[in-house]
Amino acid sequence: MNLKNHFLVAMPGMSDPRFQHSVIYLCEHNDDGAMGLIVNQPIEVSLEAMLNQLDLDREWPIDNPNSLAQPVMNGGPVAEDRGFVLHDGGTRFTSSEQISDVVTVTTSKDVLITLGTQLAPERYLVALGYAGWEAGQLEAELAENSWLSVEADPNIIFSTPINERWSKAIAQFGFNSADLSSQIGHA
Secondary structure, three states, rough: OOOOOOEEEOOOOOOOOOOOOOEEEEEEEEEOOEEEEEEOOOEEEEHHHHHHOOOOOOOOOOHHHHHHHEEEEEEOOOOEEEEEEEEEEEOOOEEEEOOOOOOEOOHHHHHHHHHHHHHOOOOOOEEEEEEEEEEEEHHHHOOOOOOOEEOHHHHHHHOOHHHHHHHHHHOOOOOOOOOOOOOOOOO
């Protein structure tokens, strides 16, 4: 089972408060473990404020300041000082990894200096930190019914309002969040 380019959608009974009602985009999943970014937990920092703190040497003028008003996401509890940019797949940077035909993840600063300019990816989300699982850990959590998994829809990441991402991800299964129980059942 390889869940790269899938969403992990927290079940209503998720006991870990860091992941309650979260939608995680899995960037990597293999025999060594998994790594993903929470795409629906904004922090109290705008992208513009974060970029100002970094004091980047910008080569191009900001010509789309509205795009910098979006919040930065809490990507997960691991390495919270490390930044990740999920963006549409058309643009490549120094440390970019193509996850799907549509989604790329970049960890290098060269993507940051383009944000707010004409050179920026068309659609992007910035996250600090990531969620990680050791070998077999995610599979155990799936077996415990902590998560649902479904192929990722880039529109949920880039176009859906943040407060609707969890319910929209659940809707991909053909039901709504009210139909889910917080009880675990095994046949």
